[in-house]
Amino acid sequence: MAAVQMRFVDQLLNDRAALAVLAAELRIVALPGSSPRPESARLWYRAREPYYELFIDVQKGGIHWWQLTLRGYAWTWSRTTGRVTCETTTETEITDRGISASALLGRVPPRDRRRALLFCAELLSLRDEPFIHRCGSIARDALAAIDAPPIELRPGP
Numbered sequence: 773m774a775a776v777q778m779r780f781v782d783q784l785l786n787d788r789a790a791l792a793v794l795a796a797e798l799r800i801v802a803l804p805g806s807s808p809r810p811e812s813a814r815l816w817y818r819a820r821e822p823y824y825e826l827f828i829d830v831q832k833g834g835i836h837w838w839q840l841t842l843r844g845y846a847w848t849w850s851r852t853t854g855r856v857t858c859e860t861t862t863e864t865e866i867t868d869r870g871i872s873a874s875a876l877l878g879r880v881p882p883r884d885r886r887r888a889l890l891f892c893a894e895l896l897s898l899r900d901e902p903f904i905h906r907c908g909s910i911a912r913d914a915l916a917a918i919d920a921p922p923i924e925l926r927p928g929p
Contacts, residue, residue, distance in 0.1 A: 778884050778887065778888075780843055781845075781887055781888055781891045782887065784891065784895075785887070785890065785891055785894065791894060791895060791898065792898050794819075794895060795895050795896070795898035795899055796898075796899075797819035797820065797821065797824065798817040798818065798819050798824070798826055798899070798904070799817060799818065799819065800815065800816070800817055801816045801817065801818055812830065812831055812832065813829075813830050814827060814828070814829050814830075815827070815828040815829075815830060815903060817904070821842075821843075823841050823842065823843070823861070824841065824842045824843070825839075825840070825841050826838065826839070826840045826841075826896075826904065826907070827839050828903050828904070828907060830903065834851075835849075835851070835903060835906055835907065835910070836850070836851050837849065837850045837851065838907045838910075840892060840895075840896065840907070841861065842895075844860055844861055845858060845859070845860060845861065845880070845888060845892075846858075846859045846860075846861050847888075847889070847892045847911065849907070849910050849911070849914070855914065856889060856892070856910065856911050856914040858880040858885055858888045858889055858892070859880065860880060885918070886915065886918055886919075889911060889914060889915050889918065890915055892908075892911045893908050893909075893911035893912040893914075893915055894908075895908070896908030896911060897909065897911075897912065
């Protein structure tokens with residue numbers, strides 16, 4: 773399953789126009805009971821494609837948490853951890869009962885994590901909406917942290 777998922781990531785990373793079309797498909801959905809104030813709300817974006825959704829929790833005008841799901845992947849960031857996690861889901865599995873609710877399977881293997889994170893950063897960065905674009909910047913920062921050389925700690929004098 774992971775190889776099939778990575779193929780779509782690789783194809784879209786090599787086709788900027790198709791990636792832009794995919795990014796543009798996300799539309800805001802009003803959540804019942806959510807705060808009308810953008811400084812404290814859960815924003816929900818979704819596309820016609822099943823399980824293609826983005827949730828953003830905003831508190832005091834800043835992003836506190838976000839999660840993007842698409843084609844067997846779930847990317848999640850929290851201000852608490854400061855990290856973007858990338859996991860695979862069951863959303864691409866169809867059973868004899870049809871498509872069921874998505875469940876997390878596990879983390880994306882380290883060999884694929886960079887490409888999956890790059891895909892997330894590129895996709896979200898293509899949007900002009902400030903909160904979505906900021907999520908893309910957060911993913912890009914996480915990508916830069918992966919690419920950074922390890923810090924060598926030396927004992928003090």
